Amino acid sequence: MIRIETAAVSDAPEITRLFEALITEITDRTESQQPLFSLSGTEEKCASFIESGIYAVLLARDEASGETIGFLSLCESHSLYASGAFGIIQECYVQSDYRSRGVGARLLSAAQHYGQTLGWKRLEVATPPLPVFHRSVSFYEQHGFERTGGSKLKSIIP
Template identity: 70%
Template structure:
């Protein structure tokens, strides 16, 4: 049995472990020679984000083992095109042995319910690189998301 609940500051250790697993999986599946993101200071950043409230995380925990097996993190943003405030799913990961068991769908449902309480009109997400994560896109589509086109781009500032 899986329990879904909002993470608290002490959960930052488990969130960090799951985030590192997410980055390792993306790196491995895409064949990237080095990790795509710096993991330096991740635990401290996670703890700080939770403490300040700029980061909301939903955790999936196996009730039998007490082990955190998945998480979904959200941040609020604002845009004219979104007609105000909206949520962005920043990271989302479920351990492989818990996939296709409804854990991800329950995490998404928790995020959507939370977004409604915040008055958000939408949730947005960017998937890991395609075609390596095509199943991820299909998962989101099965859960009510639609493609909006475009590609994620970035400019490093520091």
């Protein structure tokens, strides 16, 4: 049985372990020549974000083993196009042995419930690079997400 729960500050080490697995998988599967993300200080940042309330994390735990097997992180944003507050899924990861077993769907459902309690009308998510992660896009589409076009871009502020 899988249990979904809201993370506490004390869960930062487990979230960091899963986050590092996510980044490693993206780096390996995209054959990236440079690190996608500096993992330095991740646990401290995670704990600080949770403690401040700017970052919510939902955890999937295997009740039989007690192991944390997945997570989904959320933050709130605001925009005119969304008519106010909405949620952004920042990271979502399920250990490979638990994929295609409904864990991700349960995390998404919990994220939608969390958003409803805050009055959000929508959730947004960006996926890792295509076509390597086409299954991720299909997963989100199967759970009611729609493609909105465009590409995710970033600019580092020095």
